[in-house]
Amino acid sequence: MYNKNNTLFVYCVFYFAFLYIPVLLLPIFSFNDSFHMVFPLKGFTFDWYIQMWNKSRLHQALFNSIKVGIIASVVSTFIALFAAKAFTRYKVKFHGLSYGAILLPFIIPEIIIAVALIVIWTSMGLKLGLIPVTISHILFCTPFCMLILISRMEGFDKSLEEASMDLGENSFWTFWRVTFPLLLPGIIASLLLAFVISFDEFILAFFLSSSDQTLPIYMWSQLRFPKKFPHILALGAIIIIVTSLIVMTAYWLRNLGQGKKKDFSIGI
Amino acid sequence: MSSTIQNIYFRSDQAKAYTLLSPALILVILAMAAPMIVMIFTSFNTQISMIEIDRTFTTGRYEDFFSKPIFSMLLFRSVKISFFVTLLTLLTTYPLAYYIAFYVKKNKMLWIVLMTLPFWTSYLLRVFSWRVILGNKGVINSALMGTGMIDEPLGFLLYNQAAVIITLSHAWAAFAILPLYVSLDKIDKSLLEASYDLGNTKFETFWRVTFPLSLPGVIGAILIIFIPTVGDYVTPQLVGGTDGRMLSNMIQSLFGRANNFPLGAASAVLMLTTVCLIAALVTYITKKVSMRMS
Structure with a gap:
């Protein structure tokens, strides 16, 4: 009954192209020997990659992004670990309310969170920046x-877990020797994906970073100048490749040891 | 007696659960709820100089918002653009999710990974890439001129609302594909067979069985795409031009060059209110519809 559907398959191929062409365009032009992103390509060059290497502001921005990304991913994974345990192991009263409250920052427009934070931060007289x-x-x-x-x-x-408790382990050792190893792939996946989200995040950093640029803010500041953006393309190509590798590792880890029960629901 | 013991036990379980939840809840209260309350308070204040804000209560900023037609127009446009983004994304990704759920037999995981991977790569660069594709010297125009099909570049491709809608729909595709796929994949295939056995055609089966059963995924996709895109800033800024400007661009300038924090806060409050009302409406309609169907 559902063996073949060529029309749908062709449609999928076209959609696939629509999805990937904008992503692949940048790496292609990053080797193009011209300031303008126009076909036909002019010639092959590594210049933009070399130029990128010599930008000290870019290095500072990259360092800032990595710093923020590591702290954000570790802290949020920790907080999320406790919350996830509460929701899966206990019948939490007001389940819907607390669950919804914790999910809310992910759903409401980021610009509203950015506005709220910039307003409270400046009204307390604090300096904007990486904090x-x-x-x-x-x-x-x-x-x-x-x-x-x-x-x-x-x-x-x-x-x-119950077997471990029955065998006389207390809850701490049960967590450390049974639960934690079983959760570890999920924890690493969570760290990696949170890092990628933070590394890529623009609007919150745009409002709150002031002069301490993160990488997306640095890229934004260069996009306006045609003479400057070829090295952004080179940077972009590297970011695309590295994030793809990180995300594929995270996807793989998430399903590791899950047997046949593959999980797609929480890709985003 | 036993009920009191049970009560204490239950309470202690709740205590344990809420101890575990407390870091997350404290985070939401301190980093989101409290700032939002301050934002609401600030929206009733007045900016008097570059850094000074007069804290006396006034509804002046809301009067400013509604007396200058540009604000309501931008809010309305933001909602309109998001509506079309949601619609376009659903229409274009549904067949895809349908194909993966019903026709792909091997390597479903690979399909899903490939379809969601672009979502993870730099948002800024993906949006920028559309400017390169649609621009006057862009990919489409230079290809068309190179083949001699046109002499002048097509100017209507970039810097308008359509460009914003296409770009956002590309950027948010993964948020539709996943919920749609999950709800379609859950459908018990024997229900479809039963429908065919009862003499329904393929189309009738889709319309009466498959589509209604996939509604949770559709609603999930609507909410998760519509709500955040109302506040998008990058896409209208890069590909929207004047015609595609949205409320977020105005809010950003109020916190930047225009330096009017209270008016910016009031605009954000009104955006949030609008989004909440629409989300509530969608949820309400869904409940009504699903009650009628059952």
Whole structure:
């Protein structure tokens, strides 16, 4: 009954092209020997990659982004780990309310969170910079990490924990020797994906970073100048390749040891 | 007696659960709820100089918002653009999710990964790429001129609302594909067989069985695309031009060059209110429809 459908297949191929052409265009032009992104391509060059290497502001922005990304992903994964445990192991009173509240930062328009944070931060007389950016990224990543970890916790057999308790381990050792190793792939996936989200995040950093640029803000500041953006294309090509590898690793980890029960629900 | 013991036990379980939840809840309260309350308060204030804000209560900023037609127009346009983005994304990704759920037999995971991977690569660059595709010296125009099909570049491709809608629909595709796929894949195939056995055609089966059963995914996709895109800033800024400007661009300038924090806060409050009302409406309609169907 559902063996073949050529029309749909052709449509999928076209959609696939629509999805990937804009992404692949940038790496192609990053080797093009011209300031203008116009076909036909002029000639092959590594110049933009070399130019990128010599930009000290880019290095500073990259360093800032990595710093914020690491702190945000570690903290939000920690917070999410506790929350996910509460939701999967206990019948929480006001379940819907607390669950919704924690997910909210992921759904409401980011610009509203950005406005709220810039207003409270400046009215307290504090200086904008990487600290409010990091806080906002923790807020934004936590719901996401929680969804990944909940699906991981639901995926494994509760009786393994019960067996450990029956064999005389207390709850700390049960967590450390049974639960944690089983959760580890999910935890690493959560760390990786939260890092990618923070690394790529623009609007919160745009409002809150002031002069401490993160990488997306640096890229934004260069986009306006045609003479400057070829090296952004080179940077973009590298970002695309590295994030793709990280995300594929995370996808693979998330389903590791899950047996046949593959989980797609929490890809985003 | 036993009920009190049970009660204490239950309470302690709740205590454990809420201890575990407390870091997440404290985060939401301190980093989101409290700032939003301050934002609401600020929206009733007045900016008097570059750095000074007069804290006396006034509804002046809301009067400003509604007396200058540009604000309501931008809010309305933001909602309109998001509506079309949601519609276009659903229409274009549904067949895809349908194909993966019903026709792909092997490597479903690979299909899903490939379809959602672009979502993870730099948002900024993906949007920028559309400017390169649609621009006057862009890919489409230079290809058309290179083949001699046109002499002048087509100017209507970029810097309008259609460009914003296409770009956003591309950027948010993954948010539709996943919920749609999950709800379609859950459908019990024997229900479809039953429908065929009862003499329904393929189209009738889709319309009466498959589509209604996929509604949770459709609603999920609507909410998760519509709500955030109302506040998008990057896409209208890069590909929208004057015609495609949205409320977020105005809000950003109020916190930047125009330096009017209270008016910016009031605009954000009104955007949030609008989004909440629409989300509530969608949820309400869904409940009504699903009640009628069952």
